[in-house]
Each structure stands twice: as C-alpha cells, then as structure tokens.
Amino acid sequence: MRNSIIRGIAFLEYCTGLLAGRMCGVSFIARYLRNPNPRVTIKLLRAFGATVGRDTTIKRALVIDNASEDQNSSGDFSHLKIGANCYIGDNSFLDLADHIIIEDNAIISANASFVTHASCGRSPYLSTKFPRKCARIVVKTGAWVGYGATVFPGVTVGRNAVLGAHSLLLEDADPGCLYVGIPAKKVQEFAGGQS
Ligand SMILES: CC(C)(COP(=O)(O)OP(=O)(O)OC[C@H]1O[C@@H](n2cnc3c(N)ncnc32)[C@H](O)[C@@H]1OP(=O)(O)O)[C@@H](O)C(=O)NCCC(=O)NCCS
Numbered sequence: 001m002r003n004s005i006i007r008g009i010a011f012l013e014y015c016t017g018l019l020a021g022r023m024c025g026v027s028f029i030a031r032y033l034r035n036p037n038p039r040v041t042i043k044l045l046r047a048f049g050a051t052v053g054r055d056t057t058i059k060r061a062l063v064i065d066n067a068s069e070d071q072n073s074s075g076d077f078s079h080l081k082i083g084a085n086c087y088i089g090d091n092s093f094l095d096l097a098d099h100i101i102i103e104d105n106a107i108i109s110a111n112a113s114f115v116t117h118a119s120c121g122r123s124p125y126l127s128t129k130f131p132r133k134c135a136r137i138v139v140k141t142g143a144w145v146g147y148g149a150t151v152f153p154g155v156t157v158g159r160n161a162v163l164g165a166h167s168l169l170l171e172d173a174d175p176g177c178l179y180v181g182i183p184a185k186k187v188q189e190f191a192g193g194q195s
Helices: 002-024 026-032 038-047 124-129
Strands: 062-065 080-082 092-095 100-102 137-139 177-180 185-189
Touching: 002 026, 002 038
Parallel strands: 062 092, 080 100, 100 137
Antiparallel strands: 177 185
C-alpha cells in the first residue's frame, strides 16, 4: 500500500514536471532538479534530451546550469550524456554550455563540479586577456571524481582515473592514475588500471 502511494506520488510529480517543462521551458526542470524526487529525476532528464544509461543512480539534487541561458546552450539537456551503472552524487554541478559525457561505471561523488565554459565578457578589459572558452568534459569508463572536485572545460578524466576530493583538474588525467591537489597533479599509477 505504502509503496503504491510513493509510486503514485512520483508519477504525479513526473506528469506535473513534464507538463510544466513543456509549457515553461527546460529552466523549470533545471529548477525542480535542485530538490527533486529522485524517482523522477532520470525520467525528466531523458524527457528533455539527456541520455542516461541503465542502472545509473542519481542520488538527489543536481545543479544544472546553462541548459538554456548560454550562447552555446542547446535549450534542453542534450549536452548531458551519462552511461550505464554510473553513480552521480548529491549536488553535482553540471554546466551544460558544452557537452558533459560520463561513461559507464563512473562515480561522481557529491558536490563535484563540471565547468564547461569560461567567460568574462562583461569586462571589456578582461575579455581580451581571457577570451571565452567552451569545451566538452569527458569522464571515461570506471573513473572516480572525488567529493567536491572540479573539472575544467575541455578536460578528460581517463579510464579508471581518480580525482581526489576537492582537487581541481585543469588538464587531462591519464587512465589508471590518481590526481590530487590544486591544480591536480598525478601522484600514483595503478597497476593494470590503464586497460
Ligand atoms: C584520492 C583518494 C582515494 C586517495 O586515497 P588513498 O589511496 O588512501 O591515498 P593516500 O591517502 O595514501 O594519499 C596519497 C597521497 O595523495 C595525497 N592526497 C590524497 N587525497 C588528496 C586530496 N583529496 N587532495 C590533496 N592531496 C591528497 C595524500 O596526502 C598523499 O600524499 P603523500 O604521498 O605526499 O603523503 C582519497 O584521498 C580521496 O580523495 N577520496 C575521495 C573520497 C570521496 O570523495 N568520498 C565521497 C563519497 S564516495
């Protein structure tokens, strides 16, 4: 009985979200996903263009930025591709100005941030020094991004690589290696982790 009620509420939330998203745009769904019913999250992501593979868990809140506001935005969640059997921790920050591709079996711990663009265009001076950048992020199969870590535009986290908690990854992480610190540096290679 209790389970049927929980499923019924989730279905109602999904239908309401779908309708509101179709009427008000994807920014409504992005707002809802900051405090969602986790049973509804993956369905809504898929309904608005994201790819999410089977057996993937999205723990709770997602902070999705730039699904629609940025000049490179797609206007939906199609820049987000999450493979099968992934774990996406609470409060992950996903900047969808460009693509974020998370391959199968990857683990994203809570409060990790994926920043796909950098722009200081409102400052005439700084925008000449730091031209706008916008580039995809890829997290390869089996990689682990630790709690509160940040990945910058254009960076790939290699297969079975680990990014330590609160680290800042500015360049590609080699497969099967541990990166830690700000900026993150390689400190270890795992035997057999490259294959
Ligand atoms: C990366 C991690 C897995 C490494 O664990 P470990 O194998 O026990 O490694 P060690 O503690 O031996 O650390 C190896 C070196 O990296 C350093 N290091 C480890 N994690 C670090 C981090 N997050 N930031 C900076 N340095 C770090 C250690 O100080 C050590 O340096 P040293 O060799 O100069 O002493 C772990 O530190 C980590 O960050 N885990 C993430 C936990 C998490 O995100 N949990 C969320 C729920 S899943």
